[in-house]
Amino acid sequence: MLKSMTGFGRDQLDREDYSLKIELKSVNSRYLDIHFRMPKLFNPYEDSMRQQISQTITRGKVDVFIEFHHRPGVGLTIEPNFDVAEKYLKAYRSITRHEHLSQDIPLDLLAQVPDILTVSESEVDETSLARDISHVLEHGLAQLDGMRRAEGENLKQDLLLRAELIKQAAARIEAIHPEILLKYRDQMKKRLDELLDQPQVIDNQRLEIELAIYAEKKDIQEELTRIGSHLNQFEDMISNGGEVGRTLDFLTQELNREINTIGSKSSGYDISREVIELKGQLDKIREQIQNVE
Structure with a gap:
């Protein structure tokens, strides 16, 4: 079948902790010329994406746009640092005894103490992400190829x-x-x-x-x-x-x-x-x- 070098394709995947969208746009060119616009997170996957694209597209300038967003709060863990809290409490109590102040310590005061709460975010599983990239790219390529056909x-x-x-x-x-x-x-x-x-x-x-x-x-x-x-x-x-x-x-x-x-x-x-x-x-x-x- 005769193919044009002009086309567009797009696909998106929504997970519990992130969303992934890939868009592909192609125009005429003497050779296969692939350009990526994507977050640095995707740099390790560039070679595999190039190989996947070249299996469907043999000639043309292909621009690949990738958007990736973490879900707010998903995979977020907040842990109290009891050692730090205990040291601050001892210091506060010493001050109150020395100055004859009330020993009631407001919780919001403790919350403002640096390092009393440890916030961590779980990393995206690389194997799962690679699989999702391949899946979304495959569907986007199919749409692009259909338009070119x-x-x-x-x-x-x-x-x-x-x-x-x-x-x-x-x-x-x-x-x-x-x-x-x-x-x-x-x-x-x-x-x-x-x-x-x-x-x-x-x-x-x-x-x-x-x-x-x-x-x-x-x-x-x-x-x-x-x-x-x-x-x-x-x-x-x-x-x-x-x-x-x-x-x-x-x-x-x-x-x-x-x-x-x-x-x-x-x-x-x-x-x-x-x-x-x-x-x-x-x-x-x-x-x-x-x-x-």
């Missing part, structure tokens, strides 16, 4: 249509070219006869040879044949799909070369009009295949 199908239909239009224009040129070539040859002979003062001394056989050589230089049958061959390869590759973007680009360069040769060899309004049509359709094809994987 759908867009690829649209590209396929458009490219096949334009290839057919080029075939039709080339067929019209092939149909009218022999007659134009013959007329051109006759016109050249007539002009030569008119320019010579003594046409009776012309070596007619030599003249025929020279005209045939000149007419051969104007012949475009080989170019038309190669255009047909390139278009057949082009259509086969589009229909079969796969990673054909670079090969299609090469074929369009070859088609462009043949069309330019036809334009330089030919004269006359009818063929010039068809050459303009050929170039117009080929330009649209070249623009479209820049987005083919």
